[in-house]
Amino acid sequence: MRIAERGFSLLEMLLAMAIGAVLMLSVGRFLPLLLAQNLQLQQRVQLQQELQQIAGTLEKALRRAGYCHGQCAGPALTLVAGGSCVLLRWDENSNGRWEGVGHSESDLYGYRLRSGQLEMQRGVDECNSSGWERLTDPAFLVIDSFSVERxxxxxxxxxxxxxxxxxxxxxxxxxxxxx
Known part of the structure; x- marks a missing residue:
């Protein structure tokens, strides 16, 4: 006894191809949307990580403010411009004093917001000087606000x-x- 082998008919093939084409078109319409949402999610995660890293750096500096292994004179923390510029002092080398501006091992640090970027400088006792270094990349991130309240x-x-x-x-x- 032989079993007759039979393939798909032309009508069945055309119908299958039509259903496949409709599915591909619908998937093709949603792919750009899916890719755009994926890009937005990646940007958000990267932004969140970047801000958390910056906040961790600032938190570490703020925790150190005021440390002195002896008798140090002057304010440990100064908030300027509504807290958008922070001046700190801590005895980094534990020599019992805060080294001032111009000293190679100055214990004065500043953090400020300027033109959408967070900047830092060592050996500074005021917020309007030059020579500050950016902590953020302006090609990627814009800092909208930075403040410290005490x-x-x-x-x-x-x-x-x-x-x-x-x-x-x-x-x-x-x-x-x-x-």
Whole structure:
């Protein structure tokens, strides 16, 4: 006994191809949307990571503010321009004093927001000087706001930035043990 082998008919093949074409067109319409959403998500994650890294650097500096292994004179923390410029002092080499401006091992540090970028400088005691270094890449990230507010020994760090259409804001509370 032989079983008759039979393939698809022309009509069945045309119908299958039509259904496949409709499916491919519908998938093709959603692919650019899916790719755009993927790009936005990647930008948001990268922005979040960048801001968290910057906030971690600032948090570490703010925790150090006021440390002195002896008798240090002067303010440990100065907030200028509504907290968008922060001047700090800590005894980095534990020699019992805060080295001033112009010293090769100065214990004065500054962080400021300028033109959408966060900047840092060592050996500075005012916010309007030149020579500050950017902590952020202007080709990728714009910092919208940076501020530090003080309540006794507690500090509130606020940092917000954007990349394209993605916005992220961070708030961190820091205990300044040496303030």
């Amino acid at each position: 309540s006794h020994t507690r500090l509130q760090l606020q940092l917000a930035g954007h990349v394209g259409t993605q916005d992220v804001a961070l708030v961190r509370w820091i205990e300044g043990l040496n303030l």
